Amino acid sequence: MGVPAARVSLNTATVREQWTLRQCIEGCARHGIGGISPWRDKLGELGAAEAARLIADHGLEVSGLCRGGMFPAADAAGQQAALDDNRRAIDDAATIGAACLVLVVGGLPAGSKDIAGARAQVRDGIAAILDHARACQVPLAIEPLHPAYAADRACVNTLAHANDLCDDLGEGVGIALDVYHVWWDPQLEVEIERAGRERLLAFHVCDWLVPTKDILLDRGMMGDGVIDIPHIRSLVEAQGFDGLTEVEIFSARDWWTRDPDEVLRVMVERCRDAV
Amino acid sequence: MGVPAARVSLNTATVREQWTLRQCIEGCARHGIGGISPWRDKLGELGAAEAARLIADHGLEVSGLCRGGMFPAADAAGQQAALDDNRRAIDDAATIGAACLVLVVGGLPAGSKDIAGARAQVRDGIAAILDHARACQVPLAIEPLHPAYAADRACVNTLAHANDLCDDLGEGVGIALDVYHVWWDPQLEVEIERAGRERLLAFHVCDWLVPTKDILLDRGMMGDGVIDIPHIRSLVEAQGFDGLTEVEIFSARDWWTRDPDEVLRVMVERCRDAV
Numbered sequence: 001m002g003v004p005a006a007r008v009s010l011n012t013a014t015v016r017e018q019w020t021l022r023q024c025i026e027g028c029a030r031h032g033i034g035g036i037s038p039w040r041d042k043l044g045e046l047g048a049a050e051a052a053r054l055i056a057d058h059g060l061e062v063s064g065l066c067r068g069g070m071f072p073a074a075d076a077a078g079q080q081a082a083l084d085d086n087r088r089a090i091d092d093a094a095t096i097g098a099a100c101l102v103l104v105v106g107g108l109p110a111g112s113k114d115i116a117g118a119r120a121q122v123r124d125g126i127a128a129i130l131d132h133a134r135a136c137q138v139p140l141a142i143e144p145l146h147p148a149y150a151a152d153r154a155c156v157n158t159l160a161h162a163n164d165l166c167d168d169l170g171e172g173v174g175i176a177l178d179v180y181h182v183w184w185d186p187q188l189e190v191e192i193e194r195a196g197r198e199r200l201l202a203f204h205v206c207d208w209l210v211p212t213k214d215i216l217l218d219r220g221m222m223g224d225g226v227i228d229i230p231h232i233r234s235l236v237e238a239q240g241f242d243g244l245t246e247v248e249i250f251s252a253r254d255w256w257t258r259d260p261d262e263v264l265r266v267m268v269e270r271c272r273d274a275v
Numbered sequence: 276m277g278v279p280a281a282r283v284s285l286n287t288a289t290v291r292e293q294w295t296l297r298q299c300i301e302g303c304a305r306h307g308i309g310g311i312s313p314w315r316d317k318l319g320e321l322g323a324a325e326a327a328r329l330i331a332d333h334g335l336e337v338s339g340l341c342r343g344g345m346f347p348a349a350d351a352a353g354q355q356a357a358l359d360d361n362r363r364a365i366d367d368a369a370t371i372g373a374a375c376l377v378l379v380v381g382g383l384p385a386g387s388k389d390i391a392g393a394r395a396q397v398r399d400g401i402a403a404i405l406d407h408a409r410a411c412q413v414p415l416a417i418e419p420l421h422p423a424y425a426a427d428r429a430c431v432n433t434l435a436h437a438n439d440l441c442d443d444l445g446e447g448v449g450i451a452l453d454v455y456h457v458w459w460d461p462q463l464e465v466e467i468e469r470a471g472r473e474r475l476l477a478f479h480v481c482d483w484l485v486p487t488k489d490i491l492l493d494r495g496m497m498g499d500g501v502i503d504i505p506h507i508r509s510l511v512e513a514q515g516f517d518g519l520t521e522v523e524i525f526s527a528r529d530w531w532t533r534d535p536d537e538v539l540r541v542m543v544e545r546c547r548d549a550v
Contacts, residue, residue, distance in 0.1 A: 108485075
């Protein structure tokens with residue numbers, strides 16, 4: 001049981017308040033962590049080319065780039081800006097050799113209550129960038145987000161919906177599965193099987209704390225919450241998923257306030273014992 | 276468009292910090308609100324028989340009693356205690372002539388990560404009280420709660436799951452639909468149609484605020500958030516639902532701090548203009 005450090009990836013959000021991208025890369029190497037998944041703000045510190053060189057020098061895999069998406073907008077100019085930004089994200093993902101570009105698809109445009117309309121914009125947005133992604137050989141990974149984020153972050157909130165989009169859009173589109181967002185879903189088992197190996201592009205872990213004190217920034221370290229992570233991992237692996245297990249913890253109250261070397265040490269322990 | 280005051284019901288949670296049940300009943304009458312839905316702690320102030328008399332004297336309908344449920348427990352004694360409590364709730368619902376007993380089904384027992392097991396306990400718990408509910412002619416209304424409450428309040432988190440339970444359990448079990456819990460669901464339209472008139476026992480409204488500052492106690496007044504309430508109401512009414520529209524707002528930061536007569540005044544306005 002458990003995931004050895006060499007098969008773990010650090011999502012830079014986990015220590016985003018403490019470390020630069022360079023420090024994250026060096027930290028992973030120091031702790032024997034096999035991969036990294038940078039957010040774009042961190043990537044911007046070095047630029048994609050320099051980051052790619054540094055990541056390769058430290059022998060790390062890149063389990064993903066976070067993030068593209070945010071398609072819905074109130075007007076055509078906003079929609080176009082989102083597409084342009086997504087194409088740049090695809091270029092960066094290609095440069096760093098990311099296994100996928102994670103898409104946090106976006107929520108309701110300001111002032112809108114039209115979630116069906118937002119979902120249509122998401123579908124059309126992914127379709128619009130798909131040729132570029134295919135040309136760059138960057139798989140797009142739709143991340144279904146917990147329904148608590150439907151309004152302001154992502155209006156794709158179930159694995160079933162993500163699978164529907166994959167059915168619709170075809171080759172080059174898959175799924176980033178984060179246990180935090182999907183653990184509650186009674187259709188989880190069925191929809192992981194439906195996704196299958198081809199679509200499962202990324203596997204993210206953290207934990208759901210009880211109580212959750214902040215809807216965005218109070219995620220837990222694996223083992224500290226109520227998610228049966230080994231069970232979900234077994235479902236994903238039963239489909240043949242053999243990518244890195246990526247640790248992404250937004251934790252303003254706890255892990256972002258700690259010594260980042262302690263965070264990585266605990267994260268490695270917990271991937272071994274609680275994932 | 277809109278719901279007139281006579282077709283509105285006050286869920287006592289909306290002014291729970293300000294008013295006793297007696298004040299709630301008198302407040303409804305004063306504002307022309309046609310119904311009430313008490314929580315059991317408020318009902319305990321008067322006892323069910325006296326409450327029934329006072330409610331009838333003020334000409335109010337009772338759109339529901341909140342709440343039964345909370346079935347999952349760590350041991351048999353806890354499970355039995357939950358069943359006993361639910362039977363008492365059914366008796367109280369019968370005494371006050373409630374249209375239904377709302378079931379907030381319960382989450383994970385302390386220390387458990389077994390959500391499938393909790394769901395099985397919920398199914399078995401409802402089955403165990405169903406004969407008594409039928410004998411008392413009290414319909415049981417399963418309320419699917421937002422997935423944000425899966426761990427600690429209710430492990431039935433989609434209308435599809437509630438419909439599955441209704442299929443399984445048969446006559447005497449239906450659904451309490453609260454827009455706050457289901458507005459994000461891409462299957463909402465399909466599952467409301469599947470529920471149909473027979474199962475739609477209660478319709479609750481409030482709004483989803485952006486940002487939501489507290490996962491439990493920051494619900495909004497209708498019109499102040501992002502839910503397209505008129506659309507959802509139209510779906511429910513298309514099935515023939517003709518019950519009261521019940522206003523249930525948990526709002527520690529805002530509405531619970533206001534003059535309760537102002538709360539009822541605004542609530543009536545918003546039911547007319549934003550529901």
